[in-house]
Structures are given as structure tokens and as C-alpha cells.
Amino acid sequence: MDPNTKIFIIGLPRTGTTSVCHAFLQLGFSCAHTAYIQKTFVNAQVLADTPIFNDYQLLDKRYPNAKFIYLERGSEKWLPSIRQLLQRMQVNLTRADGGFNPHIKRCYFNTFGDFSSNDLENDAYLLRCYAEHKKTAQHYFLNRPTDFLCIDIANPTSFASLCAFLQIQTALTQFEKMNIGGKVTAWNAIKHPLKIASTANGKIDKQLYPVL
Numbered sequence: 738m739d740p741n742t743k744i745f746i747i748g749l750p751r752t753g754t755t756s757v758c759h760a761f762l763q764l765g766f767s768c769a770h771t772a773y774i775q776k777t778f779v780n781a782q783v784l785a786d787t788p789i790f791n792d793y794q795l796l797d798k799r800y801p802n803a804k805f806i807y808l809e810r811g812s813e814k815w816l817p818s819i820r821q822l823l824q825r826m827q828v829n830l831t832r833a834d835g836g837f838n839p840h841i842k843r844c845y846f847n848t849f850g851d852f853s854s855n856d857l858e859n860d861a862y863l864l865r866c867y868a869e870h871k872k873t874a875q876h877y878f879l880n881r882p883t884d885f886l887c888i889d890i891a892n893p894t895s896f897a898s899l900c901a902f903l904q905i906q907t908a909l910t911q912f913e914k915m916n917i918g919g920k921v922t923a924w925n926a927i928k929h930p931l932k933i934a935s936t937a938n939g940k941i942d943k944q945l946y947p948v949l
Contacts, residue, residue, distance in 0.1 A: 746785035748808025
């Protein structure tokens with residue numbers, strides 16, 4: 738496919754974004770798992786996670802030929818994983834004197850709301866967030882099958898579906914499972930020349946997207 742075509746992974750956190758990004762590296766694509774500086778959007782062909790899962794409609798307008806891949810995950814797997822992640826993140830998301838960078842806070846609050854500790858224990862609350870995000874994405878890309886693909890990487894046919902969607906030929910046959918058991922650091926351990934940094938030595942851009 739055209740190396741100038743951007744590919745955005747717009748599944749929610751804990752749906753397999755790291756596994757998919759790792760697969761793209763193996764397929765020869767420059768890839769960023771999260772992006773907090775404009776340079777990352779320039780240098781990476783594939784981008785995932787924050788802020789992509791929240792800003793995909795804006796990115797669709799900025800990159801009119803882009804491809805969008807939505808990641809699904811069964812609720813029995815996603816619920817305990819996202820609950821654990823949000824519980825770990827809650828203090829740094831909600832503190833007013835710092836914590837996570839503003840792009841992370843904006844995206845998580847827009848998707849998961851101003852959640853409380855009680856909300857995180859409520860399956861119905863988390864599932865509503867998941868369902869609303871998925872429904873909005875599917876509606877936005879309605880009747881655009883050449884631009885939008887929805888897969889669950891636990892499905893053994895998902896890798897083949899991805900390759901067919903992007904017209905990729907490869908000897909690889911499946912996604913490698915990563916971040917198993919609640920871990921979220923597998924991406925940091927990956928060493929690859931096509932891995933694109935999300936920040937500039939830890940620094941972010943206040944404005945992610947240049948004014949058109």
C-alpha cells in the first residue's frame with residue numbers, strides 16, 4: 738500500500754493495541770503507540786491508542802485517504818483489564834496539580850466520563866462507555882468499507898482480515914499476544930528501528946495538530 742497512507746488504530750485501551758502495533762512493526766510499517774507531539778504524526782504511518790481513539794474524526798478530516806481499524810474485545814476480557822487500568826490511572830487523571838498530560842486527560846474523560854471509584858466497580862457503566870464508543874465509530878464510518886475495518890484480535894481470522902483490508906502480503910499469520918495479565922509496559926520493551934517515539938524526550942506539544 739501507499740507509504741503515505743496513514744493507518745489509525747481506534748480501538749479503546751485494553752483491546753489489543755500493543756499487539757497490533759507490534760504486528761505492524763513486523764510488517765515493515767513505522768508505528769507509534771500513543772502520540773503527543775506533531776513530529777510523531779509526521780514520522781509514523783501507523784498510530785494507536787491515545788489520542789487516536791478519541792480524535793479519529795478529526796484525523797479523518799486531516800488525512801482524507803487514511804485507513805481506520807477498530808479493535809473489539811469480548812466484555813469478559815475487556816472489563817477486568819480496563820477496570821484495572823483506570824484504577825491505576827485515576828489519581829493522575831483527576832489531580833489538578835499535574836498528573837498525566839492534558840491530551841491523556843482529555844481523551845479519557847471524553848470517553849469514560851468524570852468517573853468515580855464506584856463507577857469503576859460498575860460493569861454496566863464501563864460497558865456503556867465501550868458501547869457508545871463503538872456505536873459512534875461504526876456510525877461515523879457507515880458505508881465506508883474501504884476506509885474502516887473492525888476486528889477482534891482473539892479471532893483467529895483477524896490477522897488475515899487486516900492484511901486483506903490493507904492489501905498486504907506476508908508470511909506472518911497471527912498477532913502476538915502482549916500485555917498479558919494486566920501489564921501495560923510491553924511496548925516500552927520493544928526495540929525496533931521503525932518504532933516512533935510518542936514524545937520528544939518526555940516533552941509534549943501543547944497543540945498536537947497544526948492549524949490547517
